[in-house]
Amino acid sequence: MSCFTSKYADELAKNAAYIGTPGKGILAADESTGTIGKRLSSINVENIEENRRALRELLFTAPGALQYLSGVILFEETLYQKTAAGKPFVDVLKEGGVLPGIKVDKGTVELNGTNGETFTQGLDGLAQRCQKYYEAGARFAKWRAVLKISANEPTELAIQENANGLAMYAAICQQCGLVPIVEPEILVDGSHDIKKCAEVTERVLAACYKSLNDHHVMLEGTLLKPNMVTPGSESPKVAPEVIAEYTVRALQRTVPPAVPAIVFLSGGQSEEEATLNLNAMNKLQTKKPWSLSFSFGRALQQSTLKAWAGKEENLKKAQDALLVRCKANSEATLGTYKGDAKLGEGAAESLHVSNYKY
C-alpha cells in the first residue's frame, strides 16, 4: 500500500503546512551538548546546563522574534527546560505561535568500507521516544543524514542507507504524531563546481523520495531540509541568483508538490549569504509548489552569540541581533529582503567548518 494510515494524519498535514507559512521559518536550536559546547567556548562561556539554558532563554524570549518563526528545533535537554521565572520553554514557544520540534537522531557513524561516509543512528526505541516527546509538547522532529562529494562519493551505498534511514525515521515519527523534517545534507566541503553539487543533490533527493514512498510516508505531513545547491567550499563563489536557479531546478526535478515546505539548512554560509540566497530563490519566477523557507542554526545565531558573549548586560544587544536576522529571513521567504539588515558583528562571516559534525 502506498496509502499512509495514522490517526494523526490530519494533524500532521496541518502542522507541516503551518510550519511552511510564508513569512515564517525555523530556528534550529538543537545543538547537542557537545556542539553547543564549541559555540559557548568560542565566546569563552562555560558549557554548563545553566549557560545552555540561559542562551536558549535569550533566544526564545527575544522581543518580536517569535512572530517570524513557525518552529524551533530543540535538543532533548532543552525540551524540558524553563525560563528563569519558571515557565517551560515549550509553553513560551506555543504562546508565541511557534511549534516545538525535537532532534531525534543520535549522530552519525562511519559506513564500513567507505571513504569516511556515514549513516545516522537513532532508530532503536525511536517510537517510544517520539511518544514521550509528543507528550512533552513536541510536534515535529528532525533527523540529519550526511553525505559528501568527492572523487567517488557519494556512493550508492551511502545514498541508499541514508535514504532508507530517513524514511524509516519519518514513518515512525508520523505514527507518533510528529511531523518529520527530512534532512539529507550534502556537505559543501570540496573543490567541485555548482553543477556537480546539483547533480548529486538531484540524485540524493530522488533516492529519498523513492524511499519515503516505499515506507508509506505521507508527504503532506513532512518537510524537507536540504542543502542549497552551491559550489564547493574550495571553489569560487557565485551570485545568489545562480544558487537560486540551480537549487530551485534541482527541487523541481525531485520534490513532489505534496510536500508543503522546504526549509533550507545554512551549512557553512554566513548569516547574510544564507538570507540573500533564500531571498533570491523566492524572487525566482518559476514553478514552486512548496514554500521555500529557512531552518537555520548558525545562520540565525552567530551574531547573537557574539553580541551576548555570555554577559547578562549584553542581553538586549544580543536579542536585537537575533531579531534582525529573524526579520531579514522572514522577508527572504517572501522575496522582499532588500539586503539592508544591520549587519551584526560576524553576520558576514563564513561559518564553514571543514567536515562539520553537529
Added chain:
Amino acid sequence: MSAFVGKYAEELIKNAKYIATPGKGILAADESTGTIGKRLSSISVENIESNRQALRELLFTTPNALSCLSGVILFEETLYQKTSDGKPFVQVLEENNVIPGIKVDKGTVEIAGTNGETTTQGFDSLGARCQQYYKAGARFAKWRAVLKIGPNEPSELSIQQNAQGLARYAIICQENGLVPIVEPEVLTDGPHDIQKCAAVTETVLAAVYKALNEHHVLLEGTLLKPNMVTPGSDSPKVAPEVIAQYTVTALRRTVPPAVPGIVFLSGGQSEEEATLNLDAMNKLEVLKPWTLSFSFGRALQQSTLKTWGGKKENVAKAQEAFLSRCKANSEATLGKYGGGSAGGLASESLFVKGYKY
C-alpha cells in the same frame, strides 16, 4: 550529470511545454494495424490501407478540430501517409500547429513466472528508428507500459521492469530529439476499490520517476500519460469529483514539478466519463504545477467511428462528432466543461477486458 543535456535539450523543453498548452491535448491515433482492424470491423469496414488512411484523413481534416489539439500520436504507417489530395499528414498537422508524434513500442510480452504480467518490447534499433521518425517530422514519441492490479500484482519485478523500460526508452528518445511520453498504464480490470488503485498508482509512479532520474532523463522534456485513479471495472462507479481528488493526490505525491504536463489515457471510460473526470480535476482547487490534459484514443474517436461507418456520405457528420469531443475535452482542460455534449454514443463504456492495443 543528473539530467542529460544533449543537443536537443532546448527543443525538447519547448515542445513538451507546447504540448502541455492549456486548452489543448493529444489525439492518440496510433492504433497498430491489428488494433485498428478491430475498430474497423466493429463498424464493418475492411482493414485495408486505404480505409485506415481514410479514417485518419477524416480526423485530421476536421474543420477547427486541430485547434483543440497540440499533438497527434501516429502509428508508423500513418506517419508516411497523405491526404487523398496528396498532402502528407505530417504537413497537415504542422500547418495547424499540431505536433506529430509516433508510437515506438512493439507491444507487450509476458514476464515468465508471473501471473500474466508483461513488459514492453521495442528497444532494438530504437535510436535509429527515432532518428528516422525525427526526419519524417515526428517530435514526440509514446511507449506504453502495462501493469495490472491483482492479489499479488503488480509485483516488484513487473514494476521495476516497466519503470526501467520506460526510462531507457525515454533517454533514447531525448538523445534523438523526440519528447518521450511516459505511459505506465495501470489497467482498470478488477474488483478493487479506488483506494487500491491510488496506492498502486502512487507506487508505480514513484518507481517510474526514480528510474527516470537514474537514467538521466530531462524531466522538463517529457510528458506523463497515466491512468486516472478510479475503482476497478468490476466495482461500483464513483463521482468525477472523487476520481479527481484521488488522481490529483496521487500525482501530487509522485510527479515532480519539472514535468510540464500530464496527459491522461482514457482506458475503458466512455467519451463523456473521460471528459467529466478531466474537467473535475481541472476544477479542483489545489496546487497543480503541471497542466492536466488528455491523450485520448477511444474516448475521442468512438462516436466519430460509429457515425462514419466507413461511408463517404457520413464524413461530415462524423467530423462534427469528432469536433464535439475535441471541444469538450479542450474545455475540460480549463475546468470549463459544461457537460451535455454527450450523445448516446458518447456515454458508451469503451471498456475491454485485458485491453491490448
